[in-house]
Amino acid sequence: MFHRLESRILATFIAAGSATMLRRGMLRRKNLKTLSSPADSAQPELPQSSGPAAGVPLVGNPIKGYGQFPLGLVAPDFGNVGYADLPVARREDLPDQVLFRSNAEGFNQKIEVALRGGELFVRNIGDTTWRCVPTPESLSGNIHGISINEDALVAVDTAGWMYTLSNLLSSPSRWGWIRAWGSPFWFGRGQQSPNTSPGKWSLSLIGNHTDRFYETSDGKRQPISLAKVTQVLALSPDGSRIYSLDPWLARDYSYEVGTPLNGRFQVHSLSASGSQIFVMNRYGDMFTRLDDFDIKGADPAQFRYTWGFDPRPAAAGALSHRLNPTTAPIALPSDDWHQQPKIPGAITDRISIHSTAQGSKQRELRVEGQHKGLNGYWHKQLFDAHWSFTPTGLPLEGHRLENPSEDSSTRTLAAPSPFAYRGELSNGVMLSVEEFSYASPKREVLIHTGKRHYPLVLHTIDGRLGSPLSMRMSPVKGQFGPRPAGLVESTPRNYAAAFELPKSTQRAAHSDPVLARFLAQYFKGQQFRPVYLKVTPARMRVLHSPILGIALALPRSVVDLHAVASKSSTRRGTLTA
Known part of the structure; x- marks a missing residue:
């Protein structure tokens, strides 16, 4: 109800504002080369299936504390009650060592797991004996892939349906399976992963009792949600899209982590x-890259955010962060991609990352490979400058890759985004947005003062406008509930956003009075100008709300940029999405 009410209020203000601007000539488009907009984005293809295995419970057990309960409110016990009761495995193909978190094996801070013949096996770290994991009959023998992180494991069947085994940092007597995924509040009927191929999907879970805090770019340690943050990340077939499936959010495929190099x-x-x-x-x-729903700025229900640096200290916990205004909001923009140094030796495509200590920067990277004729793996801490090699003597399981010493990140690139927009941002100042990659968190855009143009940086946070009411928690399809992937004409994609003023553009204002006047009026001496966006293939609507934290559209505060021919699309002679 609140989503529909907010949508109607926004629509009323936008309609009134657009009519006013048209009468005043503020939406001049005489000199704009417009065209029919690019096609809607392609949607992921999923196997036909009647649904997840009904024998797996939908709801967890609040007494044992698995499934939806009690999230991160109760610390794991790291105990072994029930461990000796697990049946001993009788297979000969279980591994002697588990060194990678893959879709067939893995580990957390307490246990190792392995998948063989569709069945799941476990042992405590340091044990040599593998044991059978209790699994619902309808799922046992039908597990196609697994991924474990922190206190949870996600298993997928051949149709991609996801099943969660949780409480894995506690005694086995407290473990349990659920099939639920998606809103409302992780009670959705379940969801399929769009990719189940080995090495193409992974579970990520950041915990408030283990990882404890985010280490943000402003040097602060910001708290992790009491509900933790869980997501399954899965690749599109060409690898240019990373779908993010969060069990708390709308049950769709519209959330993505934009890949490097503008997607x-x-x-x-x-x-x-x-x-x-x-x-x-x-x-x-x-x-x-550090990326999840909370840290990127998408969760105003639990966290406070600000564009730029805030001198206040970070809160000690999530509750005090939300309620205590003397603590610092999470600084935006959020983390960007960090290119890692090349490995000085032979490698395969088998990679792994795992937590090594408290804090979001405490991660070890591993890549399978060879060195001086020995099989093993290359490894380093997340921000170390150099790789080390550990021999294992084990056969290589990944596919050997060509690994030239020079940067080859642009040798295989997806086509540029076909979405481009242009319009009048303010009196006498035009804004052009080229290759708008809808999942990328930032891109350079240009403002034009006559024949001159200058860069700004446009930062975007997908999935919300201003208040928590605009978050996509509704079960009803649309911009506040489940929506299609990518950009589509039927459903605008909402963003909290900000323009950032580069120093080069600030300096240029000394010799361009039109630019100087625009910067003074638009940025008012600040580095960031917060805005809200509603984007379809045909239009990018910019809302300049007069109230901080609320996407209020008033007359004169709404600007429409319209689809234009993308320079890259013109060069390719196509506008396919």
Whole structure:
């Protein structure tokens, strides 16, 4: 109801504002080369299936504390009650060592797991004996892939349906399975992963009792949600899209983590741990990024955010962060991709990342490979400058990659985004947005004062406008509930956003009075100008709300940029999405 009311209020103000601007000539388009907008974005293709295995419970057990309960409110016990009762495995093909978090094996801070013949096996770290994991009959023998992180494991069947086994940092007597995924509040009927191929999907879970805090770019340690943050990340077939499936959010495929190079980098291998995402292409070029729903700025229900630096100290916990105004909001923009140094040796496409200590930067990267004729793995801490090698003597399981020493990240790129927009941002100042990659968190845009143009940076946070009421928690399809992937004409994609003023553009204002007047009026001496966006293939609507934290559209506060021919699309002679 609140979403529909907010939508109607916004529509009323926008309609009134647009009519006023048309009468005043503020939406002049005489000199704009417009065209029919690009096609809607392609949607992921999923196997036909009647649904997840009904024998797996939908709801967890609040007494044992698995499933939806009690999230991060109760610390794990790291106990072994019930461990000796697990049946001993009788298979000969279980591993002696588990060194990678893959879709067939993995580990957390307490246990190791392995998938063989569709069944799941477990042992405590340091044990040599594998044991059978109790699994519902309808799922046992039908598990196609797994991924474990922190206290949870996600298993997928051949149709991609996801099943969660949780409480894995506690005694086995407290473990349990659920099939639910998606809103409302992780009670959705379930969801399919769009990719179940090995090395193409991964579970990421950041915990408030283990990882404890985010280490943000402003040097602060910001608290993790009491509900933790869970997401399954899965690649599109060409590797240019990383779908983010969060069990708390709308049950769709519209949330993505934009790949490096404005969404054009094609990921070949993917691993994630504690909200740190690790990707590699076919030539051994690697990037990492801290990214989840909370830290990127998408969750105003639980967190406070601000554009730029805030001198206040970070809160000690999530509750005090939300309620205590003397503590610092989370600084935006959020983390960007960090290119990792090339590995000085032979590698395969088998990669892994795992948490090593408290804090979101405490991660170890591993890449299978060879050194001096020995099989093993390359490894380093997340922000170390150099790789080390550990021999294992084990056969290589990944596919050997060409790994030139030079940067080859642009050797395989997806086509540029076909979405481009242009319109009048303010009197006498035009704004052009080229290659708008809808999942990328930032891009350079240009403002034009006559024949001169200058860069700004446009930062975007997908999935909300201003208040928590605009978050996509409704079960009703639309901009506040489940929506299609990518950009589509039927459903605007909402963003909290900000224009950032580069120093080069500030300096240019000394010799351009039109630019100087615009910057003074628009940025008012600040580095960031917060706005809200509603974007379809045909239009980018910019809302300049007079009230902080609320996407209020008043007359004169709404600007429409219209689809124009993308320079890259013109060069290619096509406008396919």
